[in-house]
Structures are given as C-alpha cells and as structure tokens.
Amino acid sequence: MTNFGYTLMTEQSGPRALVGYAQRAEELGFDFLQCSDHFSPWLTEQGHAPYAWAVLGAVAQETERIGLMTYVTCPTMRYHPAVVAQQAATLGLLSDGRFTLGLGSGENLNEHTVGAGWPALETRQEMLAEAIDIIRELFGGALVTYRGDHFDIDATRLWDLPEEPVRIAVACAGDRAVEAFASLGDDLIAVEPKAELVDAWNADPDARRIEPGGARAIGQIPICWDPSQERAVERAHREFRWFGGGWNVNSDLPTTAGFAAASQFVRPEDVASSIPCGPDLDAIVAAVGAYWEAGFTDVGLVQVGDDGQERFLAEAAGPLLEKLRAAAPS
Template sequence: MTNFGYTLMTEQSGPRELVRYAVAAEEVGFDFEVSSDHYSPWLTEQGHAPYAWTVLGAVAQATSRVGLMTYVTCPTMRYHPAVVAQKSATLQILAEGRFTVGLGSGENLNEHVVGEGWPAIQDRQEMLREAVAIIRALHTGELVDYRGEYFQVDSARVWDVPEQGVDLGLAVAGERAIEALAPLGDHLVGVEPKASLVEGWNAVEGAPRIGDGARAIGQVPICWDPDEDTAVKRAHEQFRWFGGGWQVNADLPTPAGFSGATQFVRPEDVAGSIPCGPDLDAIVESVSAYWKAGFTDVAIVQVGDEGQDRFLEEAAGPLLEKLRAAAP
C-alpha cells in the first residue's frame, strides 16, 4: 500500500501556521507529515524559515497518529552530527515512535550561513557517511569518542534515548551516492521519481530492501486552487525555483541567487511541471509517477501559504480518496 504524506513547508509558512496545518492534515487523513529544514526560503517571496525542530516538537504534541520526518536535515555543517543525534532522539520520544530523521548532504542555501564554505559533492557525501556513523553510535546511549577525517566527538552521550531507536532516511540522487549510503540507512529519500533509485538501492549488498520493511520516500509539489489562473500565478511566484533541478538547487547560496537564476522562467513553464488548478485527476497523474517508480511513500507539497487552509478543508480529503483508489 502506498502511503501519502503532507509537507510542512517551512519556507512558505510561519511556525504557528505550520502546527495548525499539521493538525488539520492528520484530521483529514494523511498518513505522515514531513518538514523541510531550512535556514532560508528558496525565494524572498516565500518569506519564512522557522526552525524545523521546534516546529516538529510542537507538532509531535499536537498530533497523535501521523508519522513525522525531516525532509531533509543536513547533519554536517549547520548542525554537528552529535547535535542531530541528540535532537532526533528527543523528538522520537516526544513523538512516541512516530519520527524518522531524513538526512542528506545539504544545500549551499542553508549551510553556508555558518561561514564554513561549501565543499564539493564528494566531500559532502563523505561527511554524511561520518555523520551517520556518529548518529548511530550516539543513539545506542553509550559513551562515544570518535575521530574521523571531518568530525571529532569527545566523550559524548545522549542520555534520553528512545527504546525503539530512530530510523534514518538517506537522500540519494545518483549511483555513487546509492552505493555509498544505502547500506547505512533504513530508508531511501528521493527527489525525483526514478525507478533506477529504488532498483539501485535494492541491488546494493547490505542495504535494507525497499518493499520489505524499507521505504522509498518521495515528494511532489502541487498547486490546488478552484481557479486555475490563481494557482498558476501562485506556483510561479513561490515555486519557480523548482525547475532548476538538484544540481542547481544544491549550489546556489541565497534567495537572491535563486531569483536571478529563475528570472526568465515563465508561468506556463511552471504550470508544465506542477499541476495547477482544481483538477484532482491531474494531481493524481503527477503523484503516480512515484509509485510507478517503486516508491512506497509520497509527500505532497501544496504550494503557497495562501490557500493552504482551503486546500486542507476542501480538496485534501477527496484527493486522498482518489490517490488511494489509484495507487497499488
């Protein structure tokens, strides 16, 4: 069965609104909720970037059923992996076992703010490998000393450790990343609906098999609105950065950079890649690319803070019915 999630998009909504949306999304029937973990919005027009972990702590107390996840946290620059180990353990306790920490190699947009520069992708992936080893060790509750190429941990211990542990979802986008990271994670996080990601992960020796306990978790933007023109306008204003692809999005450092890179993107270009308007069948068709590629979980991003309440009140329930009827 395919699971459908709701995205708490920290770049486009304030913290109190995000908690309110999380409660409404649980009530309407979403299976899980993922939160972005940003220091900056992609575009100035989005206008928000609250601290994801504080928001998720509040969401953990305000909800009772939905799974929770970061999508995704970079545990190598803005956060030291020892800190990620502590806060993910704490959040798992607050969520009573509903939390998965999604980890990735990050974007320049969020990580450059601490003044440590922006390493090459090979270095970022090696940093992520070390970070995962540190987080795993600290989640045992034992005293940890660690000396790696990138990180050092001195006599650290996480004192409040959840009995069930914390599953790690690892974001991968290419063959090299899959080979290096699949044996270290519990679940795959993918930014594109490519069957090669799932097939490649399952082919790696020692990797937990997707479809047999491990999940493949994707994300897809939509812009539902009763008026198609309004939806297209909103999607262009808020989400025109989306078409750049991971290779571009990972390296641009500021919202101004994303604005400049997308200055020639037209509304019709955005509407060609993001379903906009009231047509729920068009949204189902867009989401279906993920389950056709073998993904087990798909989180929906409703673009823009404006109209979020109306989406949850009017469209989310019927959309979930259609998705569950269509999905394997």
C-alpha cells in the same frame, strides 16, 4: 500500499500556521508529515524559515498518530552530527516512535550561514557518511569517542533515547549516492520518481534492515491546487519557479537573490508544465502516480503557497486522498 504525506513547508509558512496545518492533516487522514529544515526560503516571496526542530516538537505534542520526518536535515555544517542525534532521539521520544530522521548532504542556501564555506559534492557526501556513522553510534546509548576525517566526538552519550532507534532515511539523487548510503541508511529519499534508485537501494547486499519487499522509498511532489487555474499558475510561478533549476543548481546557489536571478526567465507556463496546477484532482493523481509506478512506498504532497493552504485542506485534501488511495496499488 502507498502512504501519502503532507509537507510542512517551512519556507512558506510561519511556525504557528505549520502546527495548525499538521493537526488538520492528521484529522484528514494523511499518513505522515514531512518537514523541511531551512535557514532561508528559496525566494523572498516565500518569506519564512522557522526552526524546524521546534516546529516538529510542537507538532509531536499536538498530534497522536501521524508519522513525522525531516525532509531533510543536513547533519554536517549548521549542525554537528552529535546535535542532530540528540534532536532526533528527543523527537523520537516526544512522538512515541513516530519520527524518521531524513538526512541529506545539504544546500549552500542554508549551510553557508555558519561561514564554513561550501565543499564540493564528493566532500559533502564523505561528511554525510561520517555523520551517519556518528549518529548511529550515539543511538546505541554507549559513551562514544570518535575521531574522523571531518568530525570528532569526545566521550559523548545520549541520555534520553527511545526504545527503538530512530529510523534514518537518506536523500539520494543518483547511483553514486545510493552506492555510498544504502549500507548506512534504513530508507531511501528521492525527489524524482526514478525506479532505478529504488531498485539499486533494495538490491545493495549491505543495505540495512531491509523489510520484506524492500525499504521505504520516500518521495515528494509539489502541487498547486486552487479552484482557479489562473490563480494556481500565478502562485506556483511566484513561489516555486526556483524548482525548475534542478538539484545540481539548487544545491549550490547561496542566497534568495541568486535564486531570483537564476529563475528570472522562467515563465508561468514553464512552471505549470512541471507542477500540476488548478482544480483538476485527477491531474494531480496522475502526477503522483509516477512515484508508485517507480516503486515508491511513500509520497509527500507540497501544496504551494501559504495563501492556498487553508482552502486546500478544507476543500481538496480529503477528496484528493480518496482518489489517491483508490488509484494506488494495494
């Protein structure tokens, strides 16, 4: 059975609005919430970047059933991994075990904020692997002293821990990342519907806590529903034209000005060719279907633009969920 999520896009909405959207998503029957963790929006037009952990804490108290996860947090630069472990454990308690810690190697856009530079990809992946080791040790509840190549911890313990350790999902874009992290993470995160990533993650002989049939594979897809096709395309172009650069570009640009420059020649029709736009729910179902066909167990929807959220949730989200569940394999 495929689980369907709703994305709390911190880059395009303020904190109070995000909590309200989370409540509505639970009422509508979404299975989980994904929350981005950004210090900056991708583009100035998006206009927001509240603190994801405060938003999730509020959401945990205003919801009862729906799963929560970061999509994703970088535990290596803005945050020390010990701080991420404490944040995640606290959220695990506040949510009564509904929280999954989604981790990744980060984007320059957010991590350059602390003035520590932007390491090469190989170094970022080494840092992430070390950070996951530290988080795992702290989740065990013991007093931890750790000396690594990138991080140190001195006689540190987490004093408030959920009964079951928080699950860790790791973002991977290619074979090298899967090879590095399948033995460290519980679940896979990927932003493209690539069956080879899911197969490689589940086939790794050292993969952790593999469930019958494999680990969770958690994807995400942007959509721009609107009764007006023209308005949907305009909104998607205004706020999501950065998306077409691909993650090799997106991870390295440091500012909204950089993303504006990199996307200045992206046309509305270019965006509409990669993001389903407009009122056609069947077109959205077809786009999402690429994920379950690739073996993904969980797919989160990003409705583009804050100005379209209320109407999407009121008019389209319920019927869309019905169509998705009817089409997805049981």
